Amino acid sequence: MSFDKSRSAGVLASEIARLYTAALQRRLAPLGLSPAQFLVLSELWSEDGQTQRMLTARLGVEQATMANTLGRMERDGQIERRPHPDDRRAQIVSLTEAARALEAQATAVAREANAVVLGGLPVAEQELFLSMLGRIVSALRAGEGVPPS
Known part of the structure; x- marks a missing residue:
């Protein structure tokens, strides 16, 4: 019996991630951002002044x-790093005004990319799908000993 990729949660999740990342990248590129930079910025928009760790x-x-x-983000003027006041080995990562100015536009294009992912589902199923994905991620994190994010 052969492996049916269309029935593999891991293969399908990987394909969703690949397609979402490509859609996000296309939308973020005009803003001078990559998906990785967007994720860092989204963390800092939620809570500025975090350490790299x-x-x-x-x-x-x-x-x-x-x-x-x-x-790259520091070179591009999106963040600033300064010494941590209590830990000489750590640095505090803070947003620049330029990065703060990108928040509304960048989050809007991320919502667009997310809508593309969810677009194949009726609205009533979208919340169920997201809820199920969240539970799967939590179970996998717990099973692998990874703390919740």
Whole structure:
């Protein structure tokens, strides 16, 4: 019996993620943002002044990946880093005015990309689908010992 990719939760979730990322990237590019930068900004729009370690944990990415992303964002004038007042090894990552000015437009294009993903479902099923995805993510995190984000 062969493996049916159309019945694999992992394969389908991966395809959703790939297509969503491509849709998001197309919409963010005119703003000078990548999907990774958008995720960092969305965390900082929610709570500005986080450390790199906090951002890494909340977004579930590797430390080196976060360091590279933050380096590009600092170069592009989206964030500023300053020494942590209580920990000489840490830096506080803060939004610049330029990044704050992008929030409304960037979140609007992210909503558009999300609508593309959900567009194949009737409105009544969209909330159920999102609820189910959230439960799956929580169960996987718990099973892998990953803290909730």
